[in-house]
Amino acid sequence: AIVEDQLPVEELPAGRQAEVFLDETPFYAESGGQVGDRGALYDPAGGALLARVETAYPVLTGLTAHRVTSQQPLRVGDRVRAVVDASRRRSTMRNHTATHLLHASLRQVLGAHVKQAGSVVDPERLRFDFTHYAALDPAEIEEIEQRINEQILRNVEVETRLMELNEALKAGATALFGEKYGDTVRVVSVPGFSRELCGGTHVGRTGDIGLCKIVYEGSIAAGVRRIEALTGEGAL
Secondary structure, X not given: OEEEOOXXXXXXXXXXXXXXXXXXXXXXXXXXXXXXXXXXXXXXXXOOEEEEEEEEEEEEOOEEEEEEEEOOOEEOOOOOEEEEOHHHHHHHHHHHHHHHHHHHHHHHHHOOOOOEEEEEEOOOOEEEEEEOOOOOOHHHHHHHHHHHHHHHHHOOEOEEEEEEHHHHHHXXXXXXXXXXXXXXXXXXXXXXXXXXXXXXXXOOEHHHHOOEEEEEEEEEEOOEEEEEEEEHHHHO
């Protein structure tokens, strides 16, 4: 389907913006703090660029909208080759896995009262909001950063499993307050260090993150702190 200005259309001329819906897609739809993928749609026969995909987001369960700018006319029923911007996806994956390592490190250094209060994961950085009653001193920030980078240097495989919700919670997986989960959940684990319920994209091994550097820590509300950090090329 193609939806332009909230109305379904059969054809989208070149140079126009719309939402495109595919029968299947490799694009990650914005969810759980992680931004949607960018990329492009190509003609599978001639390889011509048909549309640039600016982002992807869910509109119904299991249905992803691709916000596109068309480069050639698009029609309902066209076959397309959907290609994700791989470099941008890899940077986002580094930041998402690092967010899990940060969350676990915060709980180890500051205490089990630390709970996630929001996050943003994009290719440029990670932002993590959490419950805590005081500013972090330089020694605490250094200790948290060191624990994250120790896990990166271990270069262990990041494991993903589909599990029953109750089974995952009994196994110690961290669930986010206020988040709605189905009966079956995806559990992302760094063995021996972190286990969370998460539907986002992650690196294959912790070493793929390269390096993590905390660049900001501050207050955003009473009892809520914010950390921003960089990974990969950004950290270098």
